[in-house]
Amino acid sequence: MTFPCQSSFTTILSMQVLDHPAELRARLTASLSAGARVGFVPTMGALHAGHLALVEASRAQTDLTVMSIYINPAQFAAGEDFSRYPRDFDRDLSLAADAGVDILFKPDDEVMYPSGTDAQQVWVDPGALGDKLEGAHRPGHFRGVATVVAKLFNMVRPEAAFFGQKDAQQSIVIRRLVRDLALPVQIEVVPTVREDDGLALSSRNVYLSPEQRKEAPAIFRGLQAAGQAFDAGERRPRAIVDEVKAELGRGAPSASVEYVALTDYETLDPYPETVDTPALLSLAVRFGSTRLIDNIPLLP
């Protein structure tokens, strides 16, 4: 996996960097008047090829791509890695410019939470969807995600927004947000980008020690093994989940498994007996203090 790290003054100059919604609005109003379709790629920075695939999808489907970089404190639970989340704006700037982002929106906390996150009164509550899977392990995470995405959508007002399959539950919550709040945004989910050995790209991979990095590909191997069992006709949820756990036990002995779950893709509810709808096979594992997630869809 290589990154287009080299950048030139010119490509950065062709990308506008804006930090205030009013500037953004003025810039976009001009483009909209000219009939441009706006695509939006929200990120927390620490860009990798997964983010760049979102930009590529946006550029293919829209006329003008806005990327935001904002590390949203409200989606980190207490004790999570907010303070040490990787930050390298200069590198992000160059990657975004080279990828063809037209506008990089980089709001600060004052813009996103004018009263501070503690004084925010009105939240977008994702309901039961936000309490399942990741939400069960990260209290308040999806309330933070849904609220910040609603805010960013209100600032950018894109026609389409692009999210990665790796954060499957996030996309499901956001699709529901868009539907339930009548937001006129099309949500596009882009396949997970992986290293050659199958590890899903994540800004958190940089936390892994060399030994952990060697074990981490067992995550995707486990998902693939389960997917093969499913394709061969296995429909018992427990048996499918056990395929993943067995591979993790073999290939990633130092990982602790937070959950491996097989759920309906829309409701995120588990199956009592048989997988009989489009399903999401998802997991979270910890290597020390580093928490990684991954998933694959299982389509009957």
Added chain:
Amino acid sequence: MTFPCQSSFTTILSMQVLDHPAELRARLTASLSAGARVGFVPTMGALHAGHLALVEASRAQTDLTVMSIYINPAQFAAGEDFSRYPRDFDRDLSLAADAGVDILFKPDDEVMYPSGTDAQQVWVDPGALGDKLEGAHRPGHFRGVATVVAKLFNMVRPEAAFFGQKDAQQSIVIRRLVRDLALPVQIEVVPTVREDDGLALSSRNVYLSPEQRKEAPAIFRGLQAAGQAFDAGERRPRAIVDEVKAELGRGAPSASVEYVALTDYETLDPYPETVDTPALLSLAVRFGSTRLIDNIPLLP
């Protein structure tokens, strides 16, 4: 109080009636491209002169006024008057057209709650503000209000929206909603329109029996008496509230007082000892099964 009940075919023809967000969006996009500022007056129909004052304010400040009529089931608590809430669309149509509404948006339940209100997962949660005053007596009311207003804002995308002072807490919740979710809408609050005897106009006034209607002006007399005491220097919350209660006791013996509250205008918190910030004096009373609210601001 007279209504402009007469209407002509012509005036109704000059107002467009739309029931689908896509039609609305197409119509508004054309106007926005021409540089029009869009004003929005959300209503539940049963229009009276209070609503028409909102239209007048919108026409004075914007180029194109959209009124919505939608009786939002999600803002009625169990046992409230959802099923018997007054409905007279033909009359509303003629009043709106005569008042100069440009577009009447009349979505149905299918448009507003495509999954049904029971299956709505994502809600706009107004937090503590929604649990005070009216919220304490109407569980879930402001969650329903905040959610439907967010939806309507997303459909209409107005530059300014107009609300009545009579529903003071509603305006406070919506101002906060707009701020906390970064909605680019200016919220304008228009003074309460009253009958000659002081009764605040309300779609629910039609429920009052002739006897109750005679007593109801004691509500505003009580608020005025308290306002005069405040203007004369009274700052003890209890003494100010008691002025209202005394007048209600004298003038509206058949009413039962649900609450009379003196609170900070922004936080809606009561004062322990002294009114020392801009304040809201608000109340709810019941005449039989009819619940009326009213308020005045008290500004030191």
